[in-house]
Amino acid sequence: MSAAVSATRRQQTVSAWIFLAVPVALFAVFLLLPVVMAVGLSLTDYAVIGDFEWVGLDNYARIAGDPIFWVAVRNTALYTVLYVPAGLVVALGTALLLNRSTRTARVFRTLFYIPVVSSTVATAAIWFWLLNPQYGLLNAVLGWVGIDGPAWLYESRWAMVAIVMMSVWAGFGANMIIYLGALQGVPGELVDAARVDGAGAFRVFWHVTRPAISRATFLILTLLLIAAFQVFDQAYVLTKGGPGNSTLTLVYYIYDRGFGRLEMGYASALSFVLFLVILVFSVANARITGRENDR
Amino acid sequence: MSAVTAGPVRTGPALATRPAPVSEKRPLTARSVVGKVVWTVAVVLISVTTVLPLVWTLSTSLKPEGEILSSYLQVVPDNPTLANYVALFTDGPFGRYLANSAVIALGGVATNLFFGGLAGYALAKLRFRGRGVVFSLFLGSMMVPGIITMVPTFLVLRRFPLVGGNDLFGEGGAGFINSYGAVLIPFAAGPFAVFFMRQFFQALPDELGDAARIDGASEFRIFWNIYLPLARAGLAVLGVLTFQAGWNSFLWPLIALNDPEMLTVQVGLAGYVNEYQTQYGPLLAGTILASLPVLLVFVVAQRYIIENFAHSGTK
Numbered sequence: 001m002s003a004a005v006s007a008t009r010r011q012q013t014v015s016a017w018i019f020l021a022v023p024v025a026l027f028a029v030f031l032l033l034p035v036v037m038a039v040g041l042s043l044t045d046y047a048v049i050g051d052f053e054w055v056g057l058d059n060y061a062r063i064a065g066d067p068i069f070w071v072a073v074r075n076t077a078l079y080t081v082l083y084v085p086a087g088l089v090v091a092l093g094t095a096l097l098l099n100r101s102t103r104t105a106r107v108f109r110t111l112f113y114i115p116v117v118s119s120t121v122a123t124a125a126i127w128f129w130l131l132n133p134q135y136g137l138l139n140a141v142l143g144w145v146g147i148d149g150p151a152w153l154y155e156s157r158w159a160m161v162a163i164v165m166m167s168v169w170a171g172f173g174a175n176m177i178i179y180l181g182a183l184q185g186v187p188g189e190l191v192d193a194a195r196v197d198g199a200g201a202f203r204v205f206w207h208v209t210r211p212a213i214s215r216a217t218f219l220i221l222t223l224l225l226i227a228a229f230q231v232f233d234q235a236y237v238l239t240k241g242g243p244g245n246s247t248l249t250l251v252y253y254i255y256d257r258g259f260g261r262l263e264m265g266y267a268s269a270l271s272f273v274l275f276l277v278i279l280v281f282s283v284a285n286a287r288i289t290g291r292e293n294d295r
Numbered sequence: 296m297s298a299v300t301a302g303p304v305r306t307g308p309a310l311a312t313r314p315a316p317v318s319e320k321r322p323l324t325a326r327s328v329v330g331k332v333v334w335t336v337a338v339v340l341i342s343v344t345t346v347l348p349l350v351w352t353l354s355t356s357l358k359p360e361g362e363i364l365s366s367y368l369q370v371v372p373d374n375p376t377l378a379n380y381v382a383l384f385t386d387g388p389f390g391r392y393l394a395n396s397a398v399i400a401l402g403g404v405a406t407n408l409f410f411g412g413l414a415g416y417a418l419a420k421l422r423f424r425g426r427g428v429v430f431s432l433f434l435g436s437m438m439v440p441g442i443i444t445m446v447p448t449f450l451v452l453r454r455f456p457l458v459g460g461n462d463l464f465g466e467g468g469a470g471f472i473n474s475y476g477a478v479l480i481p482f483a484a485g486p487f488a489v490f491f492m493r494q495f496f497q498a499l500p501d502e503l504g505d506a507a508r509i510d511g512a513s514e515f516r517i518f519w520n521i522y523l524p525l526a527r528a529g530l531a532v533l534g535v536l537t538f539q540a541g542w543n544s545f546l547w548p549l550i551a552l553n554d555p556e557m558l559t560v561q562v563g564l565a566g567y568v569n570e571y572q573t574q575y576g577p578l579l580a581g582t583i584l585a586s587l588p589v590l591l592v593f594v595v596a597q598r599y600i601i602e603n604f605a606h607s608g609t610k
Contacts (some may be wrong), residue, residue: 008508012421015514019417020429022410023484030481031436034447042446097338111342111599114349117593118586119543121561125582126352128568129575135367137351169344230442233545235563251442251546258446259550271442280442 042269048262054144059269070271071245072253074076080228080251082164087224088217090172095179096205109180114175120170120233128153128238153239156246161235163247171227175220182216183209206247225285229278250274349586356380356580363575379580389581391556392563395475399548399559400541400588402479407537408530415492416518430493433486441546449550452477472515477551478544478559488533495529496522518545524590535596539589560585 042059046052062070073080094112096170115123130137139149152162162206186209210217231253234243241248253276258267263276351369355363356379358372366373372461383389417423418430452471455461460468471477503525506515512520526533548559558566564585593600 009422012514013423014427016421016423018415019421019514019518023414023433023486023489024429026481026484027432027436027486029451030442031439033451034444035439037447037450038443041524047582080599092339097334097341108338112345113591113597114593117344117539118349119545119589121545121565122586123581124565125568125578126348128577129352129355130348130525135364137348137368140357140368169348173345202319212506226440230440236549237568240569254442254445255546255550259449263447264450267448271445277441 003259015228036062038268038271041265042272044265046265048264052265055265057077060264062266063269063273067277068245068248069253070203072250075248075263076231076250078160079164079231080225082161083167083219083228084224085170086164087172087175090168091175091220092179092217094172094176095183096209098176099180099183100260109177112176115170116173118170121237122168123170124237125235127169129164132164153230154243156242156244159243159247161238163231163238165240167231175223178216179213182213186212214289218285221289223287226280229274229281233252233279250277316487331554352581355575356583358576360574360576361566376382379576380584382577383581383584386577387563388555388558388559388562389580389584392558392560393584395552395557396542396560396585397588398475399544400538403482403541404534404537406479406483407446407488408534411488411492411533412523412526412530413518414484414489416496416522417496418489418493419496420499420501420522421514433489433609436486437490445546445550446480452481452551469550473552473554473557475557478548481547482541485537488537491533492526492529501527531596534598535592538592 019148029188043054043056044052045055045059074268076226096110098112101289118126129135131150133139136149136152138152142149150158152158190208190212191204199207230251231249232255235247235252236255239247241252250270253272254267254270257263257270339503354372355367357375357377358366359374359376362369362373373379395498418426418433435444449472452470454465456463457466458476459466459470459472459474461470471480499522503521507517507521526596541591542560545561545565548566549562550556566577566579574596
């Protein structure tokens, strides 16, 4: 009997590794190997054409003194500071609005979600037209309420703001859905009890709802932060980093160095710096938002 | 860079749907009427901001060139025309772009469903040493930002031995670069697909496989004939998410495919934004065509996608 069992076990082990072979091979060749290569490349001056040599930590020293790198850091930070809170608040606000199980609410849920389906490039093309200073819908609407809208993508002060607006519009639906799922888990008895005790809508939200959905908040903050630090498509399509480098983001800068100027060693070093930034913020987020979860 | 960048969707146990307190029938008071009006105005206004840009894009794409700027606020065109769409196909290789994107998106769906299903099944239902390690590796790899592997992955594909004119040492040719393989192969079995299918198979009972095993069925037959048909709903959701991610992906196709004949519809469209600075007609017609497949898939599958997404924040 035990021989039969171990034969089955052996057969299962062999089958399992055959079933896993392709994903494991791809993992090794397109994740493990590239990460190791990236470490190596970041210590060289590899530039595709010609010979290359080890330069030790020179690339990292060069980053510290690279003024355009710091411009990209500042732009990415500005984008993050605007995009993350706006994305969170809009997602939560719309989820609270739609947190009712009626047919109407479900229809609006779908309508709110529609921008998520389009690609970033299609969204950018749509907004390119919306943001047209003369013929764009946005400035037309602003004109009705007496505001003379700026030239958006053509003004360095407003270009990044425009990209943030577009990204919030394009992405909030997905996070709204996550919040809607979490809001289903808010204990109804607690909400009712707080109401009976005379708590207003805001106090109910702050003391009952907010703690009950803190796990979702943590997840959404993490997703928003990671997306914000890696913003690229919108800036590439709409402004090519301009005007005057005002929308040059970190990933755009890495792309430009690596594939525009083929400085792949330097680009690899830059990508490690970005990875480090993402890691630091993810850990900080886990410490701050995560601690609230434990309570 | 990863083929599937959608949020971490999990298949959890279905949540008991409890009507939210708001929807309970209450006596009609002045306060509740005002509340209902405010609510309706708010959701209608938000829907207008999410849907109107798309409607306006569609309407502009159907206007003749002379009408686009002169009656730019008019939603229904005076003389609707398909000229902008026709121009896309006659003036440039837009048809080719659409075909390239279709091959990449559908190819990605096929490989991710098959290999993701196989591997997810192995991790959920087969007992073997190293299962925990493999699973943690896949899970951990989803946290590595794509930007780190971007440059080296390009080099791996370019220097791949014996492909695309390369010799044994990866010299002499372009490897997989500028072929469908450059986009299909690295993302053929993404960790997300494996993770997603594992979660799905785990919810199915072990006994089905045990019974078939006693009857002497091979492990592949147990997977293919018993478990895979039961995972149809999961495969459908994964298929839709993978299709959307593949069709919409931008940065990697931009890097790996730069031959004009090989561009995807997203990369081609991005070029138009600069090329057609003042020609909004063809640009917005292209935008509609680039969005249509994912919008159609979404309309058909939206209930499953949204329900599935809703579980991700609750676990």
